[in-house]
Structures are given as structure tokens and as C-alpha cells.
Amino acid sequence: MELRMVVCVKQVPDPDGPPSSFQVNQETKRVTPQGIPPVISPFDENALEAALRIKEAVGGYITLLSLGRGFSKAVFLKAMATGADRLLLVEGNSLDPQALDSWSTARLLAAAIKRDGPYQLILTGRQAADTNAGQVGLGIAQLLGIPSISLAQKVEVVEGGLRVERVLPDGYEIVESPLPALVTVSHEVGELRYPPLPAIKAARSLPQDSLRLEDLGVNLLGNLLQLTRLAPPSRERTCVLMEGESPEEAAEKLALRLLEDKVL
């Protein structure tokens, strides 16, 4: 039987954008990206790469699933072109990622996966680049009642199930699990491959489906967290620049200054 995989991906403002491109509006409690493009959240790209490697090794069918609003076609086409087989979008004006907490997001995604399934393997990024929560992947698995392994640096489908290398602070551990299962993927897996241009064009003809909020039977008023305040970070300091005719001279001054100020 063909291995059916679903990779959950989130569209976010490019997290590598400079700090000035994230405008914090304290009134509306929203972050508005300025002049940076939307991208697939980087860890979700790593999850897709993990799925592609499994497909290369043992075959399989990859559905890319995303939930939200204001989707960029170009972003998803490029992701599809790396070797995914089908796109499934849950799109709606009320599906504002900044208004949904992890609990609501995971319930919506779990409902979509259940409706669209069955799936043997669900892959997500370890955390989204906007909310930085790291809950949705494990939450989906808990709601579906299947095993889940977090922080994967390598994912293999082997005889009888799954073999995952899970990142630890000082190394990794090997975890084996039966399927169906969910894995959250870390960047150690490696970057998502770059699709060739013709593949991006061809991706337009890949199957695309959509689900509406009404199809999922999840109440959007179910958030467990309430955002009460949003503020810009206070991280800027006054920097003393070391002057010198050459980097060497400045380096010597820097060393002496650190000792003088008792930093060392």
C-alpha cells in the first residue's frame, strides 16, 4: 500500500527579515510585516524535505496542508514543485493565524486531517516562525490519539514503522514507533531542496483541494489563551565603537577596554 503522508505548512512573514520589518501595533495587538515577502515557515520546509526523502526511499504520496487566509499562490506552487503530490488548503477570512492559539489551530488541523485521511504519517515543523509556540504538531497527535515524536533530525520509514533520530541538547536519541504517527521536524534534517523552474510551472496542474471551516465542525471561539498585550522588544543598547587606524589597533583597544571595565 502506498504510504500516505501529509505535511502541515504555515505561511509566515519571512523570519529572516530585518527587525525593522516587523511592525508592532500595540492598539490592535498585531504584528504587521513591512516589505518582506511571505514564505513557508522554515521548519515546515524542513518537514517537507523529510517527506520528500521518505518518498525517494520507499515511495509515497505527499499532501501539503495549510490553514489560514491571504495565501500566496507563488509560495505554495514553489513548495509543491519540490515533489509534493497535492495541495489541500483550509482558507477562510476568519482563519487569522494571529487570532488562533495553538489549541484552536491544532483542533482545526486535526479535524482537516481526519476528514481528508487516513494518513500513515503526519509531518510538521518543530514550531512556527511567527508564534514560536511549538505545540501544534504534538497537539494534533494527541487529539488524533496517535504516537508523536518531536524534534526529528532524521526520519525513516522502516519495516514495521518509523525510525526517528530525535535531537537532544547534547546529541540525539533513536525512537521507534508504529504508524500512523506524527513527527515534528527540526532544521537539522536539512534545507528544503530548490525546485527547477519547469517544475514550478508544472506544479500548477497538480491536484488542489480546499476545505471550508464549516466542513470541520470546530468552534473558533475555543481559544484557551487570551492575548492581552503586544509590545516591541527592548533589546537595543548603546554601543561603544572601538576606533583605530586598523582592525588590529581597534582589537588591542577593545581588549584593554574590556579589562578596564572589568567585563573580564
Next chain:
Amino acid sequence: MGEERATLVLAEVTSSKNITGHTLELMGLGAKLAEQDQGRLRALVMGSGVGMAADELARHGAEKVYVADHPSLQSYHPELHLMVLKNLLAKEPFSILLAGHTSMAQDLLPRLAFQEGCGLVTDCVGVDMDVSSGQLLFHKPIFGGNAIASFAIKSLPRMVTVRARVGEPPEPSLSPGEIIYLEMGDPVETKMRITGRVAEERQVRLEEAPVVVSGGRGMGGPEGFQLLNQLAEVLGGAVGASRPPCDAGWVPSTSQVGITGKVVAPNLYIAVAISGASQHLSGMVESKKIVAINKDPEAYIFKVADYGLVGDWQEALPVFTSKLKECLQERG
């Protein structure tokens, strides 16, 4: 109903079976929250042979210490540890569950939160009481540290994972709390099996090093990190990196400092050829003093640094290291 309002700290132990420094900080923070919440402070420790850790918790402010001591809990297993917490929560109501934002809790708490239908705030950098509403607010960086969000949690217990150095270790208490050994049932079949562990050795642990010297994309390859190693050695510190050198394989991925790597707050952080991407800043911005060396004067890293050197690291570093070595040797 004081009994029902306890704050529970999820303790963790070191390889020598003491409680971790991070756990002690949580005990300090937990005591403050319990006081504001008019409740008691309790702790749970899971592991194998953790009696000594339980004593430590009882002497650091816990009114009750729950102990789950069993060989199967020697190292973290998602299903087994989840079951202990689930059983405890079924027996005892808590108003707050405090854990460190550690490898274990990042895995365990989301499972528990979804199991129980509870709200969880991860990677908290501060907790305080909003006087006007009487609500506890949990602060956390979002958008890679480009904004700080404050959340109230609408369900009980409020679950939270807290970064290191947010709380202060408490003074030892005069009357130690009660220690309660939880009944451990027969071993259960788990779906997931941990079949091996591979350690990647390092000399000084990044999170504990007093000085961290990190290199970025501008190091251009693994060779440049030799110079950083030499500097770190002179200063008794550890070497870290931003994400690009780890992704490129120049240094082990365990060296990564950032929101998805290690979060560090040393006395001195030296950022070499690092431009200052948000995801990196989030992992080091709490450092006491920050030095930036970068040839681009417009690099954002200079905005968060206390000392800056605009120039090529290949020219600056050898002089910097040898001058420091000379002066520190003179000082003895």
C-alpha cells in the same frame, strides 16, 4: 480553598541526581506566584533514585514534594512521564504548572496540555500579575523575538514553560516540606521505544559558560572557528554559532545559539561575523555584556551590543586574543 490553589513545579535532575539550577529558579518563581495566588508551592520530581532531589525540593519551599521514582523513568520517555503527570493531575487540582523551557518540558507539556484541554504558554521570559484584572500574565517573544506577547490563560491549571534565569533561587526553608512517594503501577507497554542515545561531547556546556564566543555566516568556513576556539580557551568560555554555520556543517548543530538552539545569558557574549538575525538575537540578548565584531558597520548586531569593532575578524581576532592572553596572564 487554599488546598486547591497549589502551584506545581515540574523539577528536573542533573546526571548526578541533584535538582538543576533551572529548577531552583522555578522554585523561587513558583513561591512568588503561589503567594500572589494565595496558594501553596508543590513540586514533582520524576526519575530513578531521585530521593536526594526530593529532599532538596522539600528544603527549598515546597510544601509537598511528589516523587515518581522508578527505573523506567531514568531518562525521559514521552508516554511514561505523561502518564505520571496525568495521574497526579487527576488526583490533585493545581492552579499553575511551572516547568523550565527544557528539552523534556518542550515535549511533555504540549502533550499534557492537549490531553487535559489546558492552555499552555511556552518559552516564557516573564510572569507577572496584572493588578487591574487580577490576572496572571505570561510574557513570551513571538515573531522571532520581534514582539513580546502577554497572555492570560483561561483554563486551569495554567501551564507554562519558563526560560532559564527568569526566576531567582529561593533561600532554603527552615521547615522542610512533606515528601510523598507516588504509587507506581506495573510497567506498561509503550507505543514508542527509545532504542539508543548518541552523545556529542563538548568541553564546556554552552548554557553554563561564563563567556560565549560565537561565529556567524561571515566566518566563511570551519577553519575560522579555530580562532574562536583559541579565544574561548583564553577566556575559559565555550564556542557557539548562529544558524548558518550549523546548517552548513562547519560546526556541530549542538553549537547553535538562537531561539531554536541554545538560549544563553553569559557574562560576556562575543559575536563574530554575525549580522544579528532575530532568531539568533533571541538566544543571546539577555547576555550581561555583548561584543560585536563585524565588517559591516550597518549590521544590526551593533544595535544590541555594548562594545563594537568594525573590521575584518581575520585581522582583528589574532591581536585581540593575544592581547587578552597577555594581560590575563599578567593579572594571574
